[in-house]
Amino acid sequence: MLRFALSRLASLVLSLVVASLVIFAAVEVVPGDPAAFMLGMNAAPDTVAALRHELGLDLALPLRYLAWTGGMLAGDLGLSYTYRVPVADLVLARLGVSLPLALYALALSTLIAFPVGLVAAARRGRAADWGIMAGTQLGIAVPNFWFAMLLVLVFAIRLRWFAAGGFPGWEAGPLANLKALTLPAVALALPQAAILARVLRSALIETMGQDYIRTARAKGLSERRTLVAHALRNAMIPVLTILGLQFSFLIAGGIIIENVFFLPGLGRLVFQAITQRDLIVVESVVMLLVFAVILVTFLTDLAYAAVDPRLRRRA
Amino acid sequence: MRWPPALVAGAALTAVFVLAAALSFLWTPAPTTGMDIAARLRPPGGGHLLGTDHFGRDMLSMLMVGARTSLAVAVVAVGFGMAAGVPLGLLAAARQGSLVDEVVMRANDLVFAFPALVIAILITAVFGPSAFNAILAIGIFNTPVFARVSRGAALALWTLDYVRAAQVAGKGRARISVEHILPNILNLLIVQGTIQFSLGILAEAALSYVGLGAPPGTPSWGRMLAEAQTMIALAPHTAVIPGTAIVLAVLGLNLMGDGLRDITDPRLRGAP
Numbered sequence: 073m074l075r076f077a078l079s080r081l082a083s084l085v086l087s088l089v090v091a092s093l094v095i096f097a098a099v100e101v102v103p104g105d106p107a108a109f110m111l112g113m114n115a116a117p118d119t120v121a122a123l124r125h126e127l128g129l130d131l132a133l134p135l136r137y138l139a140w141t142g143g144m145l146a147g148d149l150g151l152s153y154t155y156r157v158p159v160a161d162l163v164l165a166r167l168g169v170s171l172p173l174a175l176y177a178l179a180l181s182t183l184i185a186f187p188v189g190l191v192a193a194a195r196r197g198r199a200a201d202w203g204i205m206a207g208t209q210l211g212i213a214v215p216n217f218w219f220a221m222l223l224v225l226v227f228a229i230r231l232r233w234f235a236a237g238g239f240p241g242w243e244a245g246p247l248a249n250l251k252a253l254t255l256p257a258v259a260l261a262l263p264q265a266a267i268l269a270r271v272l273r274s275a276l277i278e279t280m281g282q283d284y285i286r287t288a289r290a291k292g293l294s295e296r297r298t299l300v301a302h303a304l305r306n307a308m309i310p311v312l313t314i315l316g317l318q319f320s321f322l323i324a325g326g327i328i329i330e331n332v333f334f335l336p337g338l339g340r341l342v343f344q345a346i347t348q349r350d351l352i353v354v355e356s357v358v359m360l361l362v363f364a365v366i367l368v369t370f371l372t373d374l375a376y377a378a379v380d381p382r383l384r385r386r387a
Numbered sequence: 388m389r390w391p392p393a394l395v396a397g398a399a400l401t402a403v404f405v406l407a408a409a410l411s412f413l414w415t416p417a418p419t420t421g422m423d424i425a426a427r428l429r430p431p432g433g434g435h436l437l438g439t440d441h442f443g444r445d446m447l448s449m450l451m452v453g454a455r456t457s458l459a460v461a462v463v464a465v466g467f468g469m470a471a472g473v474p475l476g477l478l479a480a481a482r483q484g485s486l487v488d489e490v491v492m493r494a495n496d497l498v499f500a501f502p503a504l505v506i507a508i509l510i511t512a513v514f515g516p517s518a519f520n521a522i523l524a525i526g527i528f529n530t531p532v533f534a535r536v537s538r539g540a541a542l543a544l545w546t547l548d549y550v551r552a553a554q555v556a557g558k559g560r561a562r563i564s565v566e567h568i569l570p571n572i573l574n575l576l577i578v579q580g581t582i583q584f585s586l587g588i589l590a591e592a593a594l595s596y597v598g599l600g601a602p603p604g605t606p607s608w609g610r611m612l613a614e615a616q617t618m619i620a621l622a623p624h625t626a627v628i629p630g631t632a633i634v635l636a637v638l639g640l641n642l643m644g645d646g647l648r649d650i651t652d653p654r655l656r657g658a659p
Binding site (some may be wrong): 086090092095099101102209214215217224225320323324331342345351 | 412496497499500501502503504505508509510511512513528548589592593596597598612615616620623626627630633634635637638641642
């Protein structure tokens with residue numbers, strides 16, 4: 073297990089290094105001098121030069137790459153060109169919205185998908201199964217941002233149960249914030265729940281054909297207990313994979329949903345940064361998103377190996 | 388052989404969209420370039436079957452031209468992913484366990500760590516928004532998908548007798564990959580292609596919606612939704628109609644993909 077974990081860790085570090093090189097190179101291609109951009113058209117050349125020096129823009133490329141990555145490791149993401157505050161502070165404040173949103177959506181999609189997938193598997197081939205499969209087929213086809221707009225139309229504009237957007241801030245108390253995040257989380261969760269329910273159903277059906285399930289039935293266990301106690305546990309590997317993948321989709325999907333609901337999260341930060349050409353913010357937030365995805369993949373790999381010892385050898 | 392109902396329904400829906408997009412080159416119910424402010428935000432019915440948008444443009448005509456954008460972006464992006472991914476997958480399989488295989492698979496993992504939207508953000512930050520950048524982002528994201536599928540399928544084929552026979556006959560690995568492996572994984576690639584095609588339509592809509600895709604002035608389903616957002620209380624049809632078009636197009640492609648998979652993989656027959 074330790075050897076497996078170490079080899080996965082090595083590939084995690086390698087992925088991060090390559091990803092940071094790609095991101096750094098991409099942003100370096102952009103024409104224009106951020107210092108000149110920050111100071112405006114009428115800045116004196118020596119003021120621009122002083123700012124370039126202050127931002128470290130006068131260093132050679134490899135040194136700037138090392139300064140950027142070294143800074144990130146120490147928690148210093150640089151200084152935003154437009155906000156003139158440390159990027160780390162901006163990111164941290166926005167993460168306070170994006171992370172709860174992603175976790176809320178993940179919890180919702182799991183809560184919806186498990187009962188639905190179990191029922192479909194237990195009633196395989198019957199009306200309930202066909203109904204659920206048709207519903208999930210539709211759920212996969214619905215773009216989450218459009219679903220979000222429909223939720224706003226029905227629950228915010230017509231019924232007035234929720235606000236159409238915005239975020240009161242954590243000072244307003246957890247309940248007010250939970251309410252503000254509910255429609256966005258539902259919009260994110262439903263298409264994901266549809267995928268998860270389908271994967272769970274087919275994984276369960278696959279395990280239900282195994283010998284140990286026949287044994288469980290033969291010893292007189294009820295169908296429900298067989299399904300929940302024996303089949304579900306063994307169907308967890310594909311489900312874990314999808315859950316891991318979904319986290320990265322939730323992060324990316326969150327970026328769009330935040331724009332529908334005007335939530336001050338990482339997604340809004342990135343889009344503002346793009347329009348303002350605040351490239352250091354784009355660079356750091358993209359790196360952070362990629363880091364999150366790579367980390368989740370790493371953790372999923374470890375989780376598999378813990379669940380199924382057969383997979384450890386494949387390192 | 389009886390055709391699965393999913394395949395028939397899916398192919399029919401897909402055909403409607405392809406025909407609508409093709410027809411839009413020759414004819415639309417109304418022009419999509421002019422404005423008619425007097426007729427803005429009309430509900431469906433009357434002179435405009437699906438109503439009008441905030442510039443008074445006919446929604447049905449906008450949908451037809453938008454279908455063109457969606458289909459074009461998705462087709463080119465999936466084609467890009469296939470053109471790059473399939474050779475990489477075949478190469479990795481032909482040299483299983485070698486350094487080439489390892490590098491291809493690790494590079495795949497790396498690209499997977501950049502979700503399509505994140506790639507699009509990076510490209511847009513550098514080059515600015517355009518349909519071409521949306522294609523590039525979706526295409527890059529598709530490459531590892533096809534590499535993985537073709538490698539997995541090709542690995543299984545390399546152990547079969549007829550491939551061994553071809554090796555004994557003195558054919559090189561590249562030639563075997565093209566002459567014997569590729570034709571036998573083609574149906575798998577078509578099924579995967581259908582699924583990626585529907586994901587491409589969703590991705591194009593999302594990118595255009597947030598302003599990273601089709602530029603202003605190019606009718607696109609995602610753009611129509613972005614423009615509808617501020618008027619959703621006033622004219623819900625401007626949001627409901629383009630969204631429904633996306634759902635139906637994606638549903639059609641997914642059903643078609645499932646149906647094709649059922650035909651090519653008999654083990655799955657009977658599953659909904």
